Every structure is written in C-alpha cells, then in structure tokens.
Amino acid sequence: MSELSLAASLRGDWGRVKAVAWKDLTAERRSKSNFNAVVAMACLILLFFGFALGPDAEGLRNAAAGVLWLTILFSGVLAFNRSYQLELEAGALEQLLLYPGERWALYVGKLLANLAFVFLVELITLPLTAVLYQVAFPERWLTVLLVLVLGTVGFVALGTLYAAMASRSRSREVLLPLLLFPMLVPVLIAASGATASLLVGDPMGDSRAWIRLLVAFDAIFLVAATWAFQFVIDA
Amino acid sequence: MRGVSAQVHAGEVLAIMGHNGSGKSTLLRVAATALRPTRGHGTVWGADILRDTQRVRSAVALLSTEPGVYGDLTALENLHFAARMLGADASPTTLQRALDRVGLGREGGERARNMSSGMQRRLSIARLLLREPKVLLLDEPYNSLDPEGASLVNTLIRETVARGGGVLLVAHDLSRADGLPDRTLAMHDGLLGDEPRLTHRPLANELPVGSVA
Amino acid sequence: MTTQLESSPPPSWLVALTWLTPVAVIAAQVFFVMASAPDRDMGHLQKIMYVHVPAAWNAFLAFLFVFIQSVRYLWKRNEQADLMAAAAAEVGAVLTGLTLVLGSIWGRPTWGVWWTWDARLTSTAVLFLVYVGYLALRGLTDDPERRGRWSAAVGILGALNVPIVYMSVKWWRTLHQMQSTPSTVDPTYAWGLRANAIAFLLVLIVFIAWRYRGLRAEFALERSQDEAALTRGVAANVNDGLRGGVRA
Numbered sequence: 001m002s003e004l005s006l007a008a009s010l011r012g013d014w015g016r017v018k019a020v021a022w023k024d025l026t027a028e029r030r031s032k033s034n035f036n037a038v039v040a041m042a043c044l045i046l047l048f049f050g051f052a053l054g055p056d057a058e059g060l061r062n063a064a065a066g067v068l069w070l071t072i073l074f075s076g077v078l079a080f081n082r083s084y085q086l087e088l089e090a091g092a093l094e095q096l097l098l099y100p101g102e103r104w105a106l107y108v109g110k111l112l113a114n115l116a117f118v119f120l121v122e123l124i125t126l127p128l129t130a131v132l133y134q135v136a137f138p139e140r141w142l143t144v145l146l147v148l149v150l151g152t153v154g155f156v157a158l159g160t161l162y163a164a165m166a167s168r169s170r171s172r173e174v175l176l177p178l179l180l181f182p183m184l185v186p187v188l189i190a191a192s193g194a195t196a197s198l199l200v201g202d203p204m205g206d207s208r209a210w211i212r213l214l215v216a217f218d219a220i221f222l223v224a225a226t227w228a229f230q231f232v233i234d235a
Numbered sequence: 236m237r238g239v240s241a242q243v244h245a246g247e248v249l250a251i252m253g254h255n256g257s258g259k260s261t262l263l264r265v266a267a268t269a270l271r272p273t274r275g276h277g278t279v280w281g282a283d284i285l286r287d288t289q290r291v292r293s294a295v296a297l298l299s300t301e302p303g304v305y306g307d308l309t310a311l312e313n314l315h316f317a318a319r320m321l322g323a324d325a326s327p328t329t330l331q332r333a334l335d336r337v338g339l340g341r342e343g344g345e346r347a348r349n350m351s352s353g354m355q356r357r358l359s360i361a362r363l364l365l366r367e368p369k370v371l372l373l374d375e376p377y378n379s380l381d382p383e384g385a386s387l388v389n390t391l392i393r394e395t396v397a398r399g400g401g402v403l404l405v406a407h408d409l410s411r412a413d414g415l416p417d418r419t420l421a422m423h424d425g426l427l428g429d430e431p432r433l434t435h436r437p438l439a440n441e442l443p444v445g446s447v448a
Numbered sequence: 449m450t451t452q453l454e455s456s457p458p459p460s461w462l463v464a465l466t467w468l469t470p471v472a473v474i475a476a477q478v479f480f481v482m483a484s485a486p487d488r489d490m491g492h493l494q495k496i497m498y499v500h501v502p503a504a505w506n507a508f509l510a511f512l513f514v515f516i517q518s519v520r521y522l523w524k525r526n527e528q529a530d531l532m533a534a535a536a537a538e539v540g541a542v543l544t545g546l547t548l549v550l551g552s553i554w555g556r557p558t559w560g561v562w563w564t565w566d567a568r569l570t571s572t573a574v575l576f577l578v579y580v581g582y583l584a585l586r587g588l589t590d591d592p593e594r595r596g597r598w599s600a601a602v603g604i605l606g607a608l609n610v611p612i613v614y615m616s617v618k619w620w621r622t623l624h625q626m627q628s629t630p631s632t633v634d635p636t637y638a639w640g641l642r643a644n645a646i647a648f649l650l651v652l653i654v655f656i657a658w659r660y661r662g663l664r665a666e667f668a669l670e671r672s673q674d675e676a677a678l679t680r681g682v683a684a685n686v687n688d689g690l691r692g693g694v695r696a
Contacts, residue, residue, distance in 0.1 A: 235270055
C-alpha cells in the first residue's frame with residue numbers, strides 16, 4: 001500500500017482525529033447558540049416531566065433516574081445533526097473526504113467533540129435534576145458518574161454514526177430519533193436502572209449487572225460504529 | 236455522466252466546457268475520487284480511482300464550486316485545519332504566506348462566514364497552496380473572482396504545469412483562461428466529445444454539432 | 449447481469465413452493481385445531497399462540513436474513529444482496545406487526561391487559577421499530593448505491609442489537625421481580641407449533657422471493673432506461689470509443 005509504516009500512518013490518523021475534534025469544538029464555541037439551545041431544551045424537558053409526573057415529591061424522587069436519562073437522550077439528540085451541518089453548509093464535507101487518511105479518524109474526531117458537548121450539557125442537567133426532583137446526594141456518587149459516562153459513550157457513539165446519514169436525508173429531524181432510539185433501548189434500561197438503584201444505595205447490587213451490560217454495549221458499538229462509518233460517510 | 240473517455244497528460248492543461256448539468260463537475264469529482272462511478276474505470280497519476288483512492292487523493296487537489304470552508308472558523312483557522320488534515324506544514328508563518336499570496340493577508344482573523352463569496356473562493360485557493368499537488372482539478376475556477384483572482388488561478392495553473400503536473404479545468408466560459416488550455420473538449424448531456432474547433436469563446440446556447448448527440 | 453433476469457420466468461422451486469405454502473398453512477391450522485384439546489385454562493384462545501409464536505420466530509429469522517444480506521452487500525457491493533435485504537425487511541416488518549397484534553389479542557383475555565412488558569413481546573416491539581426505521585431510511589434515500597450502503601449499516605447494527613435488547617429487557621423484568629410470563633409452550637402443543645413454524649417459514653420464503661423478484665424487476669427497469677439513453681449517445685458519437693475512463 002503506502003510507504004509509510006503502520007506506526008507513522010496511525011500517528012497521522014491520530015493527528016487528524018485531534019484536528020477534527022478541535023475543529024468541531026472551535027466551531028461550536030464560536031456559535032454558542034447551539035449549546036445554549038440544547039441546555040435550554042434540557043431544562044424545559046425536566047420541567048415538563050415534572051409537570052407531568054408531579055407534584056408529589058415521592059413520585060418525583062422515584063422517577064428521577066428515568067427522567068434524567070430521558071432528558072439526556074431527548075436533548076442530546078439535537079446535537080448530533082448539527083455536527084454534520086457545519087460540513088454541509090459550504091460544501092466542506094467534500095473537501096473533508098478528500099484529505100488523506102482513514103475514515104475512522106473522522107468518526108473518532110467527531111465522536112470526541114460530540115462527547116465533550118454532551119458531557120457539558122450533562123454537567124448542567126445532572127445537578128438540575130437532583131434539585132428539581134429532590135434527590136438526596138447518593139453515597140455512591142462516583143458510581144453514578146461512571147454510569148453517566150458509560151451511558152453517554154454508547155449514546156454518542158451511535159448518535160454520531162446515525163447522524164451522518166440522517167443529516168443528509170429528508171426529514172432529518174424525525175429520521176435521526178427514529179433510527180437512533182430503538183438502538184438505545186439497552187442504554188436507557190441499563191443506565192436508568194443502575195442510576196435509580198444507586199440513588200437509593202443500591203441495596204440489591206443491581207448496578208453491577210447494568211454496568212457490565214453498558215460496558216459490553218459500549219465496546220460492541222464503538223467498534224461496530226467505527227467500522228460502519230466508512231460506508232456511511234461517503235457521498 | 237453517460238460516456239466519457241479522455242486523457243490528460245503531465246504538463247498539459249485540458250479544459251472541458253459544457254452547459255450546466257452537462258456532467259463536467261461529476262467528471263471532476265470522479266477524478267478526485269469524491270464520487271464513485273457506477274461503471275467504468277480510471278487512473279489518476281498512475282493510481283486506480285477505485286482501488287487506490289488514498290494514492291489518488293495524495294496526488295490531486297480539487298477546487299470545487301463551493302468554497303468548502305467552515306463558516307464559524309477564521310480564515311487562518313480554516314487553513315490550519317486543512318494543513319493538519321493534509322499533514323502539511325501548519326505553522327502560522329506558512330499559513331500567513333498562503334493568505335498573502337491570495338490577497339487575504341489581512342483577513343486572517345475574519346470568520347469565513349463574514350467573507351464575500353469571492354474571498355471565500357480565494358480562501359479555498361489558499362488551501363491549494365498548502366501542498367504541491369500533481370494534478371489540479373478546477374471546477375469553474377473563475378466564478379465570482381475579479382481579474383486579480385482570475386490571474387491568481389492562472390498563475391497556479393502555470394506553476395503546476397511548470398512542476399510537471401497536469402491540470403483539468405472545467406468551465407462554461409474560458410475567456411479568462413488566458414490561452415492556457417492546451418486542448419479543449421466539450422461535454423454535453425453526460426457525453427464527452429472532441430471539438431478541435433472550440434476555442435475560448437463563451438458557449439452559445441447550442442454546442443457545435445458534429446461530435447456530440 | 450440483472451437485466452437479463454428480469455423477464456425470466458420464476459424458477460421451478462419457487463413455483464412449487466408457492467403452491468405448497470397455502471396447502472401447508474391450511475394443513476398446519478387444521479392439524480392443531482383438531483389435534484389438540486382446548487387448553488384447560490384458556491380454552492380455544494390458546495390457539496392464537498400457534499400463529500403468534502411461529503410468526504415471532506420467523507420475524508426474527510427474517511431480520512437475520514437482512515443481516516446476512518447486508519454483510520454480503522457491503523462486502524461484494526452486490527445489488528441483489530441489497531434487494532434481498534429490502535424484501536426480507538418488508539416481509540419481516542409485516543410478520544413482526546402481526547406478532548405484536550396477536551400477542552396483544554392473546555394477552556387481553558389472559559391477563560386483562562392489552563400489553564405486557566414481557567421480554568419477548570417488548571423485544572419484538574423494538575425489532576418492529578428497527579424495521580420501520582430501516583424501511584423509512586430506504587424510502588427517503590433515492591440514490592441506489594447510497595441506499596444500499598446506508599441500509600446495510602443500519603441493518604447490521606440493528607441485528608447486533610437484537611440479542612442485547614432481549615437481554616436487557618429480560619434482566620429489567622427479573623430485577624424488578626416481575627413474575628415471568630406463563631409458559632406458552634406446553635408439550636402437547638409442541639407439534640402444532642412446529643407444524644405452523646414450518647408453514648410460516650414457507651410463507652416467509654415465498655413472500656421474500658416474490659418481493660425480491662418485484663424489486664429486482666423495478667431496479668432492472670431503471671437500469672435498462674439508463675442503458676438505452678447511453679446507447680443512443682454512443683451511436684451518435686463518432687470520435688471517441690466511449691469506454692468510460694479518465695486517465696491523467
């Protein structure tokens with residue numbers, strides 16, 4: 001193939017990963033409008049769930065874990081299409097695809113940028129949920145954060161892949177959730193189940209099984225999505 | 236595209252003229268490996284466009300009709316990104332030099348979104364300057380450029396030819412090409428034909444009949 | 449290539465199966481209706497299971513077929529594989545919908561509710577949504593090559609997820625100490641189920657095969673229109689032999 005050694009080409013690809021992530025995050029930082037809108041959406045969703053399920057404090061507290069994850073999914077999904085829109089605006093995608101290097105580098109770069117974005121949204125959503133739903137500070141808060149990270153990774157890995165298709169289709173606003181959410185059933189069940197359990201001290205040790213499921217899910221779909229990306233990103 | 240067969244030799248400038256929708260942009264994109272042809276084959280600089288896409292990409296540079304820039308990034312940042320992706324020199328001096336050459340020397344901090352289409356076009360030309368491509372693929376390069384910009388494109392063409400590279404130029408109007416094309420072909424409805432009589436006159440509504448359906 | 453097949457008559461195995469299938473279906477229904485007594489608790493209602501369970505099995509089998517054809521397509525870029533996946537997805541979606549409706553109808557008199565979140569039914573509902581997404585994507589993508597690649601990616605990932613979804617829903621119910629669904633397979637009914645499973649498998653194969661032929665004919669028609677346009681151009685062009693290549 002090429003004269004470059006494997007190490008050198010991997011270094012090159014990793015450099016491209018960083019470049020893509022930097023580019024996405026810089027563009028996002030410049031026009032904060034997207035981030036603000038997504039955070040606002042998350043707050044709105046939290047309130048709405050509160051209206052729909054409350055005002056009984058007991059009921060809200062029991063629902064908190066589920067509501068948290070639903071809020072993350074419904075607000076986060078708005079972020080993924082945007083990541084591709086900046087490529088489509090002035091025809092940047094075509095140039096992006098003509099640079100040397102592997103397609104997985106583009107995927108991982110976008111994945112990292114989207115992860116940073118969603119984590120930042122969660123940084124606000126998590127405490128807000130605790131406040132609105134009157135959740136006691138969990139003893140095992142570190143594990144709760146672990147679950148948050150694991151669930152988010154699975155979510156963003158698949159979201160970044162599917163948005164590559166949806167953003168270039170008609171009906172993109174509905175196509176992305178339609179394609180993405182059925183795939184996220186295990187994440188929703190596992191993450192909200194583990195979180196709910198941990199918020200009350202995890203009496204039955206349920207969280208362990210859910211965490212294992214999340215790790216397996218993330219491993220499988222990080223690999224699968226990275227592989228599938230090359231078939232999906234080309235014109 | 237329905238039937239295309241052509242050759243461009245090293246050190247040569249081939250121009251292809253045609254109406255909008257004649258398929259000339261498609262041809263350029265296939266040569267750049269931005270598109271896969273449903274049928275047929277091709278080689279660019281010795282590399283097969285279907286099997287050796289990486290080698291083709293490292294040899295060509297495509298100037299597209301769309302500027303291909305990121306609106307929220309500044310001109311310098313756009314170039315910085317391109318340089319890093321190309322594995323080329325991304326130092327600020329090099330990037331500034333590229334901007335200077337295309338006449339955007341003082342717009343480095345300007346967001347691409349706030350630039351006129353002519354300026355964005357120059358920015359995408361600056362991107363071409365980050366490397367020395369063996370094959371230059373130009374899609375309507377003179378559009379939205381003033382005479383300075385047009386002569387910049389022509390300089391680029393001359394430099395590529397001087398290096399021994401090839402240039403494939405696609406346009407509906409070759410009046411600004413300064414006599415550079417060595418040969419000109421006409422493309423109509425996805426078919427490419429030889430038309431030695433075609434010069435740099437702007438196309439009338441009908442292409443000269445005789446070689447194309 | 450594909451064009452020469454579009455006007456060919458259906459292969460004899462397909463014709464034979466097409467005649468055989470309704471016979472098998474009717475035979476299987478007659479068999480289990482007559483051969484098994486009404487269930488002591490549920491009466492004749494239990495007989496819905498004879499259709500519901502085989503339909504479910506075959507719905508999942510259809511998705512396995514989608515998975516295999518999707519992999520084939522990405523590997524060989526064989527258009528036939530893409531069309532077979534599409535045919536299987538359409539038939540599979542219908543079977544999945546049928547499974548859900550029957551499950552619901554069975555559940556109402558049995559448990560008093562139209563829906564229960566049991567692992568199998570819920571996984572089937574998720575599968576149904578994956579099918580719907582797959583078909584929606586195909587419907588919204590016009591370029592055949594892109595449609596093939598994109599649906600293959602969605603099909604493969606969707607198929608990978610099916611066992612994971614099933615496991616998560618199952619754990620979800622057991623961890624909440626829900627009582628497991630009463631067993632739907634009593635030994636006396638096993639033969640009835642198997643007979644109907646085979647009958648439904650025949651239905652699956654026949655429907656997919658005919659749908660595939662339909663899709664292939666549509667595709668070949670599009671292709672032949674393109675060929676005609678190309679030939680018209682070739683005949684008129686004098687100078688270059690249009691071989692289709694660009695060398696630079």
